[in-house]
Amino acid sequence: MDSTAELLSISAFARRVGLTPSALRFYDDCRVLPPASVDGTTGYRYYTPDQEERAALLRGLRAAGVPLAEVAVVLDGPGSEARTVLERHRERVRERTRAADAAIESVLRSLDGARAPAEVTLGGVELASAARQVVPAAGADERYPAVGCVLIEIEDGEIRFVATDRYRLSLRTLRPLAVKGPPGRLLLAAEVLAGLGGWAARAAEVTLEVHPDAARAHGLGEVRELPVSRERFPGYREMLSALTPPAHRAVVDRAELAGAVERCGPARAVVLALAGDRLSVSPVDGLSRAVVLTAVRQDAGSARVGFDPAVLLSALESSVGPDVLLEIATPAEPVVVRSADQGGFTTLVMPVALGPKEGALS
Template sequence: MPNFELMPIGVFAQRTGLTSSALRFYADSGLLPPAEIDPVSGYRYYSADQAARAIELRQLRQIAMPLGAVEAVLDAEPDEASRLIDEHVAKVVEDAEAVQQKAALIKSSLANVPRVPIATLKGPVLADAIEQVLTATARDPGMPVLEGVRVEATQEAVTLTATDRYRLATRTLVPAEAAPSAWAATVRSDELRAAVGEIRRSMLVRVEATSNGIWLRTSDRKNQHCRLLSEEFPDYRLMLASLPEVTTRLTVPKGLLLRALEEHPGEWLSLCVTRHGLKALAADDEHPGFSLPAAVTGQALQISFELTTLYPAISTAIGPDVMLDLRGPNQPVTVRSADRGDLTTLAMPIKPDHSA
């Protein structure tokens, strides 16, 4: 290669954003050997064709990718390189989450960190309540609080609430031992989900709060720590208080309704409620609707839902029969057990033209 086509290491460093020392390191590592080394002076020269590889190498190191993975990406086809980058980013995020959780755990374990007793609850009951409201959480980068579960404690009850803006699930528990004062915070749903297994196998769980999390303490199992979210939780109580009056109420066997929803084709369905029962309109000529027996009071109406909104609301209801309180085709429907009202879910309908 003629010398006029080569760049000294300093010029190549300026063009690629790498320092001369970094270029020497990558040359010695085999990732980016120079195009030519002067046998007398030892000066290193690089070609313009190497600039793209050098820039990509720098960018990969900027996202903390180890050398072995960098080499694999540089030598891979575009699709494979993208996959390797995604794997690395996922691991970095996972590691960061683990570090944050361990840091919060260490801080909460410090002797001088005040702990506030919240309540003592039956472990299996608390585990069921957590799993029921978790169906209404959502991962939304624009609203991180939707990934949380609102925990509110008074001397009379502990209430768990979650919402993804299309559903709202709330469950009220009677504590075995109540706290001396009211307390409320939003807890990370992923860490509550991870704690469910230990909670379920514990007869009693004592809930304690610190400034950055809650402890779920048991007498014979590993204590669980869950971090808090700082974002403000939606004012769901105001929304509940502003709901119109119920115009139609129907009670239907939960098992029959779930089976019908599972077999229903498509992503949405329209329900007709009359004094004769509950009927789903046909999706098309090849997929007829279904009819179910139901006890109905109030006005007849037609209402439409996304299946992904309605099904979880029905499936988490407690008991053999589910009660639906309807307020009109464009108002939230309240779903709860026909004989146990401690779990309540609100599900948003869609417009008759099936838009959100």
């Protein structure tokens, strides 16, 4: 590379290739699209124009629903093997392409009339999706009313929805169609956001108008007044910054993992055990019903973590896209469940304690 003028920031590169910065960070973590350079001081990622072709192919494969394990084969494997992979998934690709076409058509319709009379305008389906994903993580304990709310933040060209019940934390990040005015912050009761999501799902786009003491939603030719909570939401940024760097990362098929957790039945806990390129899922009372899944990993070693199956299943069902990235630090610290498709979605799930022999690797 002759000069740093050829480097593109993650935001500039994202605009050129049609991916979100959240997705680019996800693909860097998965080692399928690492940046050309990372600033050693700031950690900022930079890309070069010659990476656009790989990014475009990656975007196309992901839009078609090809799992990351197979994406790596298509991008880096022999041509004959790549063809075999794609032919094997032809029917699923066609079905997912129809779904992608429908989603793109919905977004294009919203873009045609997008205006920003207030602070942030986004697709109604996206707002409904964000509400569906984060509301289950809100708390129901009347002693802690703040955790019964969802925090909505508008800044840096993004809108973030955050909910936590102190045992898990869900964060959904979206790129709005339009943003106007200063940063905004809004706290809504979880049931209010759930109702707003159900209403917004019927709208091509919704504009949220946020004032210091009030908020409104514009859509479907009407205006909805939103009751704003005065509670103080927990410092979720501090929670995220305090996370121990992960010792293990594993990409797994989301639907297969959810199905394996469901098959464990009403167990006290479900055990996820990593070893090599496999992820074993079993009830805590033994491995007789263990389900072994393929995992894409860049690190070595093994790990064993227990979860409340209902909490883990809720996190998986709330995610989007065919794959999830599990980031495990220690068996006693929150496990990060990340998804990048259709906008960034991250859930922190607290593990449960396991006995020394419970779910041991075979």
